[in-house]
Each structure stands twice: as structure tokens, then as C-alpha cells.
Amino acid sequence: MDAINAVMDYILRYAQLFRLADIIDIGIVALITYYLLGLIRETRAVQLVKGIAILFLVLQLSAWMKLTVLNYLLKTTMQVGMFAIVVIFQPELRSILERVGRSKVGKLMDISTYTGAEDKASYAIHEIVTAAMDLSKAKTGALIVLERETKLGEVMKTGTTLNADVSAALLENIFVVNTPLHDGAVIVRGDKILMANCILPLTSNGNLSLELGTRHRAAIGISEASDAVVVVVSEETGKISVAVNGTLTRSMSEETLTKALTKMLRRRVSPPDTFDRIKIWKVNKNSSEK
Numbered sequence: 001m002d003a004i005n006a007v008m009d010y011i012l013r014y015a016q017l018f019r020l021a022d023i024i025d026i027g028i029v030a031l032i033t034y035y036l037l038g039l040i041r042e043t044r045a046v047q048l049v050k051g052i053a054i055l056f057l058v059l060q061l062s063a064w065m066k067l068t069v070l071n072y073l074l075k076t077t078m079q080v081g082m083f084a085i086v087v088i089f090q091p092e093l094r095s096i097l098e099r100v101g102r103s104k105v106g107k108l109m110d111i112s113t114y115t116g117a118e119d120k121a122s123y124a125i126h127e128i129v130t131a132a133m134d135l136s137k138a139k140t141g142a143l144i145v146l147e148r149e150t151k152l153g154e155v156m157k158t159g160t161t162l163n164a165d166v167s168a169a170l171l172e173n174i175f176v177v178n179t180p181l182h183d184g185a186v187i188v189r190g191d192k193i194l195m196a197n198c199i200l201p202l203t204s205n206g207n208l209s210l211e212l213g214t215r216h217r218a219a220i221g222i223s224e225a226s227d228a229v230v231v232v233v234s235e236e237t238g239k240i241s242v243a244v245n246g247t248l249t250r251s252m253s254e255e256t257l258t259k260a261l262t263k264m265l266r267r268r269v270s271p272p273d274t275f276d277r278i279k280i281w282k283v284n285k286n287s288s289e290k
Helices: 002-015 020-040 044-064 068-088 090-101 117-137 168-174 214-225 254-264 274-289
Strands: 143-146 160-165 185-189 192-198 229-235 240-244 248-249
Touching: 020 044, 044 068, 117 143, 117 160, 117 168, 117 240, 117 254, 160 254, 168 192, 214 229, 214 240, 214 254, 240 254
Parallel strands: 143 185
Antiparallel strands: 143 229, 160 192, 185 192, 229 240, 240 248
16 A cells, blocks of 8 residues: 555656646647558558667667667667658658648648639539440540649659540540550549640559559559549459549449549639629629619
């Protein structure tokens, strides 16, 4: 009992030193850590975190056991290694920062205008779904990248400029076998097909099924590097898949594909700004006077 009372007194003594700010501080750090672990899950960065944790543990043990040479070598390695990590894991770090920018907090900084984007998105979705179903029936491979918040300028540099309205007929013609543009990916922004024959980065995820070919791995790769939604039609089976945030959903029907694209491509549209509201008010006023 004396030992238990001593431990309780020790805990209470240090608990009295805690301030509300300390609790908030710990809570924020815990949330950030949890969020970062969620971002790096199922990426190469997970192994990096494990390696750093092991090195840090060995470093503390070497200091405790007074292994001077080993401790010095580990300290030097970790100091130099921080620079190497930034270089080697640049794609993962960039992806994490982009996801933070696409979070709810990042979207508060967006400046949106009234553009009728919902109507354009509905039209584009209908044409893309129609094309995907026709290509699926013909077992014609296709790779359609639907751009969202993250712009794909680097990927577009590898393709051929089209800048054409989205239409099922055009998409189906692009992916006809043995035509000049059929091998690469199509980039769609809003209701426009901007580029065709684009080369996409392949995923580095080694846990994927061996059934997935280059087209599916490219779809997952670009969805890992951006927030794009990618529609894939398999040339072998004709099955339609959708890749988003590094996850591939396979065997989509016309109904599920339409619902998925409608949900993911719904853009936040703000009401007209002050200047536009004034113009609308004047038009309505003039109409009522007539």
C-alpha cells in the first residue's frame, strides 16, 4: 500500500504541473501523427518509418550502454539520412502535401466562381459512362483520367493536345486499336478532353494482383500522385474499373459507375459574386418594369 500511495502521489504531483495548453498541445500532435500515419499507409514510407524507429531505438540503447563509436556513427547517419530521405521519398512527400492541400482546411482557401460546373459535369459523366460501356462490350482497352483539384500539367506534356468537347464517339474512336492515340491515357478536365496518348506513372505498390496489367497499374499510379478519378476498361476481360486515391474498384456496372463518378466529380460551386449579383438584380428589375 505504501508503494501504491507513493506512486499515486508522484502521479498527482506531476499532474498538477499540466496546463490546459499542454493537453491541447498533446492532442494536436496526436491528431497530426494519426493523420500522417493514415496518409503513408500502404506506401513505401511505412517501411521508412519502421527503419527510423529501429535506428532511434538502437541509438538510445547505444547511449545507455555507453557504446561511444556506435552511438557516434548512428547520430551521423541519421543527420545525413534526413537529406537523403527528402530526395528518395520526394514523390511520397509531395503526395502527402497535396492531400493536405485537398483536405477540408485546404479547400477553405479555394476561390470558386459560378460557372455552371454541375451541368457540365453531368453531361461529361453521361458521355464517359456511355463510352466506357461501349468499349467494354467491344473489349477495347481504355484509360480515362478525370482531373479534379490537382492539375496534371506534367502528365499532359507527354501527350497530344486535343482540347475537344467530351463525347462518347470521340472517346471510343481514340481507343480504337492500332490508331496513333490508343495506347496512352486521355486527360479530361470538366467537359473538355484536353490531351490524349499521355504517359502515366506506374504504381510502386508491390502487393497488387498479378492479374493487373500496365493499364491498371498506371491508373493506380496517377491516382496515388493526384486526386484524379481514373476509369479503366480492360482489354482482356472488358471489365470496367475505377481508381481513386490509390485504390482500384473493379467490375463496375453502368449504374455503379454513374453513381461513383457523380459523387466524386461533384464540384463545389459558389453563388455569383457581388458584381454578378448586381447585374442579375438589374436584369430582373428591368424585366419587372417592362
